[in-house]
Amino acid sequence: xxxxxxxxKFSRKGWLLTLLFLLxxxxxxxxxxxxxxxxxxxxxxxxxxxxxxxxYIWNSLGLSLGxxxxxxxxxxxxxxxxxxFDFPGRKWLKLGLLFPLSIxxxxxAYTYTGIFDSTGTVQHYVAAWFGQATANAMYFDSMNPxxxxxxxxxxxxxxxxxxxxxxxxxxxxxxxxxxxxxxxTAMSRFFRVGLPLAKPALFTGLFLVIxxxxxxxxxxxxxxxxxxTTGIFTxxxxxxxxxxxxxxLILLMIAMLFLLLSKWLKGKQKITTxxxxxxxxxxxxxxxxxxxxxxxxxxxxxxxxxxFIQLLAWSTIAYKGVVLDGFASMAGNTFLVSVVAAVxxxxxxxxxxxxxxxxxxxxxxxxxxxxLLGYSIPGAIIAVGIIIxxxxxxxxxxxxxxxxxxxxxVIAYLIRFLSVSYGPLKGAFERQGSRLDDxxxxxxxxxxxxxxxxHLPILKPAFVMAVILVFVDVMKELPMTxxxxxxxxxxxxxxxYRYAQTNESAVQAAPFSILLILIGIIPILVLSKLIKR
Amino acid sequence: MKYTFxxxxxxxxxxxCGSNTTENSEETTAPLNQEEATNxxxxxxxxxxxxxxxxxxxxxxxxxxxxxxxxxKEDKASKLIELIAQKxxxxxxxxxxxxxxxxxxxEKGILQPIESEVITGRVPDxxxxxxxxxxxxxxxxxxxxxxxxxxxxxxxxxYEDLTDEKWMGKIAVRSSDNTYNQSLMASIIANSNQDxxxxxxxxVVSNFCRSPKGNDRDQVKEVxxxxxxxxxxxxxxxxxxxxxxxxxxVDAGNAVGLVFPNYEDRGAHVNISGAGVCTNAxxxxxxxxxIEYLLSDEVQAMYSAANYEYPVVEGxxxxxxxQSWGTFKEDDLPLEEIGKLNSTAIAVFAASGWE
Numbered sequence: 001x002x003x004x005x006x007x008x009k010f011s012r013k014g015w016l017l018t019l020l021f022l023l024x025x026x027x028x029x030x031x032x033x034x035x036x037x038x039x040x041x042x043x044x045x046x047x048x049x050x051x052x053x054x055x056y057i058w059n060s061l062g063l064s065l066g067x068x069x070x071x072x073x074x075x076x077x078x079x080x081x082x083x084x085f086d087f088p089g090r091k092w093l094k095l096g097l098l099f100p101l102s103i104x105x106x107x108x109a110y111t112y113t114g115i116f117d118s119t120g121t122v123q124h125y126v127a128a129w130f131g132q133a134t135a136n137a138m139y140f141d142s143m144n145p146x147x148x149x150x151x152x153x154x155x156x157x158x159x160x161x162x163x164x165x166x167x168x169x170x171x172x173x174x175x176x177x178x179x180x181x182x183x184x185t186a187m188s189r190f191f192r193v194g195l196p197l198a199k200p201a202l203f204t205g206l207f208l209v210i211x212x213x214x215x216x217x218x219x220x221x222x223x224x225x226x227x228x229t230t231g232i233f234t235x236x237x238x239x240x241x242x243x244x245x246x247x248x249l250i251l252l253m254i255a256m257l258f259l260l261l262s263k264w265l266k267g268k269q270k271i272t273t274x275x276x277x278x279x280x281x282x283x284x285x286x287x288x289x290x291x292x293x294x295x296x297x298x299x300x301x302x303x304x305x306x307x308f309i310q311l312l313a314w315s316t317i318a319y320k321g322v323v324l325d326g327f328a329s330m331a332g333n334t335f336l337v338s339v340v341a342a343v344x345x346x347x348x349x350x351x352x353x354x355x356x357x358x359x360x361x362x363x364x365x366x367x368x369x370x371x372l373l374g375y376s377i378p379g380a381i382i383a384v385g386i387i388i389x390x391x392x393x394x395x396x397x398x399x400x401x402x403x404x405x406x407x408x409x410v411i412a413y414l415i416r417f418l419s420v421s422y423g424p425l426k427g428a429f430e431r432q433g434s435r436l437d438d439x440x441x442x443x444x445x446x447x448x449x450x451x452x453x454x455h456l457p458i459l460k461p462a463f464v465m466a467v468i469l470v471f472v473d474v475m476k477e478l479p480m481t482x483x484x485x486x487x488x489x490x491x492x493x494x495x496x497y498r499y500a501q502t503n504e505s506a507v508q509a510a511p512f513s514i515l516l517i518l519i520g521i522i523p524i525l526v527l528s529k530l531i532k533r
Numbered sequence: 534m535k536y537t538f539x540x541x542x543x544x545x546x547x548x549x550c551g552s553n554t555t556e557n558s559e560e561t562t563a564p565l566n567q568e569e570a571t572n573x574x575x576x577x578x579x580x581x582x583x584x585x586x587x588x589x590x591x592x593x594x595x596x597x598x599x600x601x602x603x604x605x606k607e608d609k610a611s612k613l614i615e616l617i618a619q620k621x622x623x624x625x626x627x628x629x630x631x632x633x634x635x636x637x638x639x640e641k642g643i644l645q646p647i648e649s650e651v652i653t654g655r656v657p658d659x660x661x662x663x664x665x666x667x668x669x670x671x672x673x674x675x676x677x678x679x680x681x682x683x684x685x686x687x688x689x690x691x692y693e694d695l696t697d698e699k700w701m702g703k704i705a706v707r708s709s710d711n712t713y714n715q716s717l718m719a720s721i722i723a724n725s726n727q728d729x730x731x732x733x734x735x736x737v738v739s740n741f742c743r744s745p746k747g748n749d750r751d752q753v754k755e756v757x758x759x760x761x762x763x764x765x766x767x768x769x770x771x772x773x774x775x776x777x778x779x780x781x782x783v784d785a786g787n788a789v790g791l792v793f794p795n796y797e798d799r800g801a802h803v804n805i806s807g808a809g810v811c812t813n814a815x816x817x818x819x820x821x822x823x824i825e826y827l828l829s830d831e832v833q834a835m836y837s838a839a840n841y842e843y844p845v846v847e848g849x850x851x852x853x854x855x856q857s858w859g860t861f862k863e864d865d866l867p868l869e870e871i872g873k874l875n876s877t878a879i880a881v882f883a884a885s886g887w888e
Contacts, residue, residue: 047883119782222747234710241615
């Protein structure tokens, strides 16, 4: 018995060190940059506080809440439908609804405004078929905050959808069967069983959405909606990084508020389910089936298919005007870095989660949560925080291993995207509960063994989803990639951005965007096989 | 395990795009050979905010002509300036658009005076920093695009005319966060004073057809579609519209004419894209060589032809399209002053309610 406790104590120390090391990697850059908020600022700060700050905050809040609410509808409902019912096209839509993940938000914005603007596709065909007068009458200014809200929701709802999908399709079957045998209706099963069970996952998904919205720059700037993030860049571009960091600090505080809010909404309930019984999907026949299919298909149509087809059409006219040299090497760079980063980041997130859980008695979970700070500040700002320690380490060791290397880039992605893989894993971990730890530990196995023998297999779906989410996020990432990349190193994302930027439209960026989107779909198609029952 | 997974995915990817693999390996070996071949003349490291295709072509040509390998990192100027300030031991040349950014870089202390007489000889005084910390590469004018159908250009000869009540609800322009607008504002301030400039901005704001958004091309489209009569734009965006693959965009471009304002007094507001040599440039000689090359007649003409910008070197002919826009008078204000007034310009915008 004595032997047993000693072993646990020792390994706990090891886990604590692991946890602290990971935290140091994430937190050093974050704090390095945040300290600049307390250095003297230039002129921008006065202007911001006098004219803009309250507007920045309200716009950021409004956009987050708007996109968040839409993502709830776009995410939860289809996840519930495809998990619990059979209807035409279900199998196919289940995967297809994840595809919009691979479309960068600014490309989505440029594409849709390109479709609706006065020289765009809609105006062109309406004018050709029904005359110019009809076209003029039908014109609407798509560059408005409400439309932007919808566009951002198109890009981001998969975070909620994927989280709910895992939750609905694993674990909740027994409760659902019980409820239905007690005669409850589909509606009440959804609200009284499905939704409460999915709550932890749902809120982690929603939290990711809100972080993305808060940090959104390209699309918001194009629509000229002044948010905290556009404020950060305005101040920085005017040469006042310290003021920019102050705004970033406010953004971080708002992110923390949302984190607390989601914790509070999640509630204290502990639901532990770990059944592997498959759900019996009910067949939806007739109009109900068609309704379910129409809803899911429309969402797929607008969030993915239409922008994809438009980009494809643009590619056919744009490919002559763009330089396609190195297309293959760009695709290779994109894919390889994303795969490596996704796998490493998901593993590290898992370690963080596991260590935090194991060290619960000494506040491990709260410590682990600190590792997620990197997601709450715009990537460009974090990048500066990363440059400083990288330069220090490179000079100390007299090498160029970190700054301007792919290794450095992967570390930067880790700092930023830990949260993205941590989310789904945590959701699954929470539903599974800690009783497995107790059982396994009392059988004298060491924590590492517990990890591999007990957790990993049960967490597999969440693990796969985490890899997919991080893969596409890394693949699309721009602000850190641009500044920290090696010399003469292009990825599809940077090249798409370059063309979108110089022409301020998605037309020339289209060939690169299309390939980027297709590469983003690969892990969705390949990895989803792993969670198929 | 992670490696197995990575290799598996990579294999999957490579097999899925079969023919591309060979291209891929050529791609990776080519730079190595070049480096061996050019060891003696070395490299030049460029941090650039100019992301145009023509810039890539120009760098490749420079490599072929001199054997000097060009290492490029492209990003926004604000980030590049910060990176150079933090690290700064590898950057040779900073290239960016808008004079305010160049002045920012100088203020940060990351640029050194350029001592080449070739360079200072080719670039007119007003397009250089007073101590030659930066020099212009290309010129771009911020002008008025008017509806050929609805506007008589005789009624619209100056920037100041934009505040006239007759243009109420007729002016389309982008956000005041945009640096080109900020420099235009700086030139208005420099030519009058802060109060006058604020009055001007308020006057223009009251004539907006909509709250500012989108880019310069979008503003031209507003005019072409009849929702505005005047758009404030940089010249090369019209060039881009006129050369678009989309016929509707070409039509939109053809629907507007250009006024290079204030041709009877101070002249049109001109801005530059420009370059500077970094303070700690490890390859200073190559940096100077590159900038000299960028100012050669050949490259100046390339900028003009491919990107519809005006050559900064006098005597180099601009492209046919640019010549078709006619000759005009340009503001003689030294650009350095415009760069220095950037933060005043931002304050004026904020006070005037220009979104």
